Amino acid sequence: xxxxxxxxxxxxxxxxxxxxxxxxxxxxxxxxxxxxxxxxxxxxxxxxxxxxxxxxxxxxxxxxxxxxxxxxxxxxxxxxxxxxxxxxxxxxxxxxxxxxxxxxxxxxxxxxxxxxxxxxxxxxxxxxxxxxxxxxxxxxxxxxxxxxxxxxxxxxxxxxxxxxxxxxxxxxxxxxxxxxxxxxxxxxxxxxxxxxxxxxxxxxxxxxxxxxxxxxxxxxxxxxxxxxxxxxxxxxxxxxxxxxxxxxxxxxxxxxxxxxxxxxxxxxxxxxxxxxxxxxxxxxxxxxxxxxxxxxxxxxxxxxxxxxxxxxxxxxxxxxxxxxxxxxxxxxxxxxxxxxxxxxxxxxxxxxxxxxxxxxxxxxxxxxxxxxxxxxxxxxxxxxxxxxxxxxxxxxxxxxxxxxxxx
Amino acid sequence: xxxxxxxxxxxxxxxxxxxxxxxxxxxxxxxxxxxxxxxxxxxxxxxxxxxxxxxxxxxxxxxxxxxxxxxxxxxxxxxxxxxxxxxxxxxxxxxxxxxxxxxxxxxxxxxxxxxxxxxxxxxxxxxxxxxxxxxxxxxxxxxxxxxxxxxxxxxxxxxxxxxxxxxxxxxxxxxxxxxxxxxxxxxxxxxxxxxxxxxxxxxxxxxxxxxxxxxxxxxxxxxxxxxxxxxxxxxxxxxxxxxxxxxxxxxxxxxxxxxxxxxxxxxxxxxxxxxxxxxxxxxxxxxxxxxxxxxxxxxxxxxxxxxxxxxxxxxxxxxxxxxxxxxxxxxxxxxxxxxxxxxxxxxxxxxxxxxxxxxxxxxxxxxxxxxxxxxxxxxxxxxxxxxxxxxxxxxxxxxxxxxxxxx
Numbered sequence: 001x002x003x004x005x006x007x008x009x010x011x012x013x014x015x016x017x018x019x020x021x022x023x024x025x026x027x028x029x030x031x032x033x034x035x036x037x038x039x040x041x042x043x044x045x046x047x048x049x050x051x052x053x054x055x056x057x058x059x060x061x062x063x064x065x066x067x068x069x070x071x072x073x074x075x076x077x078x079x080x081x082x083x084x085x086x087x088x089x090x091x092x093x094x095x096x097x098x099x100x101x102x103x104x105x106x107x108x109x110x111x112x113x114x115x116x117x118x119x120x121x122x123x124x125x126x127x128x129x130x131x132x133x134x135x136x137x138x139x140x141x142x143x144x145x146x147x148x149x150x151x152x153x154x155x156x157x158x159x160x161x162x163x164x165x166x167x168x169x170x171x172x173x174x175x176x177x178x179x180x181x182x183x184x185x186x187x188x189x190x191x192x193x194x195x196x197x198x199x200x201x202x203x204x205x206x207x208x209x210x211x212x213x214x215x216x217x218x219x220x221x222x223x224x225x226x227x228x229x230x231x232x233x234x235x236x237x238x239x240x241x242x243x244x245x246x247x248x249x250x251x252x253x254x255x256x257x258x259x260x261x262x263x264x265x266x267x268x269x270x271x272x273x274x275x276x277x278x279x280x281x282x283x284x285x286x287x288x289x290x291x292x293x294x295x296x297x298x299x300x301x302x303x304x305x306x307x308x309x310x311x312x313x314x315x316x317x318x319x320x321x322x323x324x325x326x327x328x329x330x331x332x333x334x335x336x337x338x339x340x341x342x343x344x345x346x347x348x349x350x351x352x353x354x355x356x357x358x359x360x361x362x363x364x365x366x367x368x369x370x371x372x373x374x375x376x377x378x379x380x381x382x383x384x385x386x387x388x389x390x391x392x393x394x395x396x397x398x399x400x401x402x403x404x405x406x407x
Numbered sequence: 408x409x410x411x412x413x414x415x416x417x418x419x420x421x422x423x424x425x426x427x428x429x430x431x432x433x434x435x436x437x438x439x440x441x442x443x444x445x446x447x448x449x450x451x452x453x454x455x456x457x458x459x460x461x462x463x464x465x466x467x468x469x470x471x472x473x474x475x476x477x478x479x480x481x482x483x484x485x486x487x488x489x490x491x492x493x494x495x496x497x498x499x500x501x502x503x504x505x506x507x508x509x510x511x512x513x514x515x516x517x518x519x520x521x522x523x524x525x526x527x528x529x530x531x532x533x534x535x536x537x538x539x540x541x542x543x544x545x546x547x548x549x550x551x552x553x554x555x556x557x558x559x560x561x562x563x564x565x566x567x568x569x570x571x572x573x574x575x576x577x578x579x580x581x582x583x584x585x586x587x588x589x590x591x592x593x594x595x596x597x598x599x600x601x602x603x604x605x606x607x608x609x610x611x612x613x614x615x616x617x618x619x620x621x622x623x624x625x626x627x628x629x630x631x632x633x634x635x636x637x638x639x640x641x642x643x644x645x646x647x648x649x650x651x652x653x654x655x656x657x658x659x660x661x662x663x664x665x666x667x668x669x670x671x672x673x674x675x676x677x678x679x680x681x682x683x684x685x686x687x688x689x690x691x692x693x694x695x696x697x698x699x700x701x702x703x704x705x706x707x708x709x710x711x712x713x714x715x716x717x718x719x720x721x722x723x724x725x726x727x728x729x730x731x732x733x734x735x736x737x738x739x740x741x742x743x744x745x746x747x748x749x750x751x752x753x754x755x756x757x758x759x760x761x762x763x764x765x766x767x768x769x770x771x772x773x774x775x776x777x778x779x780x781x782x783x784x785x786x787x788x789x790x791x792x793x794x795x796x797x798x799x800x801x802x803x804x805x806x807x808x809x810x811x812x813x814x
Contacts, residue, residue: 016460016463016464017463020464046598051484053483054486054487055613056423057426057427057487057490057491057494058490058491058493058494059494061490061493061494062490062493064500065486065489065490066490067485067487067500068482068486068501068503069482069487069490071482072479072482072483075475075476075478075479075482076457076460076476076479078475079461079472079473079475079476080461080464080476081461082472082475083461083465083468083469083472083473083476084464084465085465086465086468086469086472087465087468088465091444094472095470095476096552099550099551120550128667143527144506145503145505165762200702260801317668358794370539
């Protein structure tokens with residue numbers, strides 16, 4: 001018997017049939033004697049439908065009015081879910097972000113949770129109610145409805161779990177856990193029984209989109225144990241928790257490939273102080289997130305600078321790079337969006353030397369040219385030709401023994 | 408220059424094209440120097456769509472969760488309308504019932520407005536904002552979202568107009584005012600330039616559904632002047648205000664026919680005290696609204712009692728009547744749902760004797776049998792055969808000179 005916070009995403013409540021299934025799942029926990037707080041996203045595509053309506057009226061609506069509009073999506077799904085639970089004869093109440101005490105800052109469309117006032121939540125749990133909470137939303141001190149941005153429902157669930165000191169925070173998705181690699185690329189990828197916050201963060205930002213990075217960071221900071229699992233079956237998923245509590249950290253726990261990469265290079269950049277600052281400050285001012293940066297010494301007093309951005313930012317980034325290249329007297333700018341970033345992630349990496357070398361060896365044996373390298377304590381990433389991405393992932397997955405994991 | 412409260416119903420904001428038209432209309436007032444507060448209903452059929460979703464999950468959802476669900480409809484339309492106004496370069500803000508300070512009691516699905524705290528409204532108007540308010544909803548002292556029931560948006564508009572001491576409350580609908588009769592039945596029905604609250608109340612409850620009776624009552628109590636007009640053209644509609652302020656009250660200002668009538672009769676009821684109480688108390692306990700009641704003295708110590716209810720309530724009412732008839736020893740029960748109620752309404756009636764007699768004469772000359780009669784100070788109603796309804800209305804409309812009104 002304990003207190004469980006759960007989060008069901010949009011695909012889990014996409015229609016009334018699925019909402020009924022979620023209701024049944026919640027009731028199983030209630031019947032087992034647990035207290036349950038369930039966070040829901042908006043139904044299926046309903047958020048996109050609202051965005052489409054807005055775009056017909058205004059190409060740049062204010063973030064404040066968009067929050068007004070989009071926050072209705074979760075209010076619809078939470079009340080329908082509550083009705084489905086009522087229909088089974090159980091006590092339940094749905095709460096908006098505001099009613100659930102979720103206080104945010106005033107940055108509309110990407111608000112941050114400041115704290116959770118748990119009075120109402122505790123009162124409803126005390127009455128024996130199952131509590132359904134609208135994900136993705138809160139209220140500012142100015143009495144304004146705010147939203148947390150895409151994926152904010154994960155963050156809502158983690159924040160509630162932290163504030164209520166829940167035993168676990170279950171994140172229900174359409175996959176049944178975190179895998180050692182993308183099963184569409186590596187058919188014998190294994191589900192991980194557990195993974196550390198840091199590993200999950202690296203995998204999340206590498207495109208394994210089962211969990212929002214923000215929610216993982218929040219969980220790490222507040223020590224909330226996460227359980228990522230499928231809403232379509234009852235199998236155990238993946239536990240995300242502090243590595244200290246795990247019996248043994250795996251050297252490499254996952255191999256990922258990110259295809260949303262463009263490499264941009266400035267050639268023959270004069271070797272003077274302040275050049276890198278000029279370039280990356282200009283990019284930052286346009287809100288362009290730069291991932292990897294390599295500066296190579298080509299010839300006397302001339303360098304090449306290469307960096308990567310997502311493909312959405314390619315056009316703006318190339319334009320800025322050209323402008324800066326002119327200003328500083330670089331020879332030219334080139335870009336390549338036929339590259340991919342292959343990464344290995346593992347919390348045990350920092351105590352096991354030679355992991356990076358093994359990765360390079362695997363790529364060498366496949367005759368794959370490494371264009372850029374970046375490393376962190378628990379990750380090694382290489383930019384390679386996009387067409388080599390999948391075979392690199394398969395070979396790395398095998399080389400690090402991830403296809404022989406015992407679950 | 409003044410303060411105008413407007414209300415646009417669901418058909419006026421049924422799609423983005425219509426929302427854009429409403430935005431243009433609001434802007435005309437703003438450009439003319441007025442302060443504008445606009446109340447909106449949910450888009451077109453969206454409330455019915457939400458009710459349908461709920462019914463798939465629960466045949467009897469709690470009123471509290473239904474309010475959660477349905478209150479999203481107005482939140483969608485108000486934010487879209489605000490975006491349409493922003494797109495034209497005007498300052499605007501949308502407010503939920505809660506944010507607009509609409510405080511209600513806690514009776515979910517048919518909450519009553521207790522008061523309106525105008526601080527936020529006045530603050531936004533003071534900033535030069537056009538203010539859009541969600542109709543139909545408010546918040547209780549328990550921090551719960553409530554709805555005012557169908558047609559509640561009219562009431563919201565009147566309450567805001569009263570609280571803000573607005574110069575006028577404009578009710579935009581899909582007809583261009585209040586008519587002397589239903590134009591589908593009486594092709595030469597005239598639009599009334601003005602009408603008293605009491606007349607409007609009688610006509611509203613007689614099925615001229617341009618205005619909710621509750622909103623008219625509220626307007627009468629608080630002295631809010633209403634202007635009922637079309638959202639599809641700019642012609643002047645009908646002013647609803649105190650009769651004292653009108654130059655001359657019309658003897659008869661409207662003729663209505665209500666087809667939603669069932670007549671139920673108990674025969675040979677013993678003439679004892681308490682019989683009527685027994686019958687109508689039983690009906691009231693089932694929330695059945697009884698309209699007309701006639702008790703006729705048929706023979707010594709035996710009466711007939713007839714009454715009318717709406718056709719939705721027929722089955723329940725007949726069952727109750729049978730039960731009571733058994734208990735009190737009446738001879739039997741009959742019902743007839745092929746009847747209609749024809750009414751003439753006019754504030755000048757009370758100072759003009761002979762109006763009822765003239766109505767009966769018109770029906771007599773048409774050879775129409777009158778089955779029941781009821782009167783108030785400003786209304787005479789007769790129950791007749793339903794098939795005679797339309798020709799009765801046409802003849803009465805002509806007899807009282809309503810087809811020759813000068814506008």
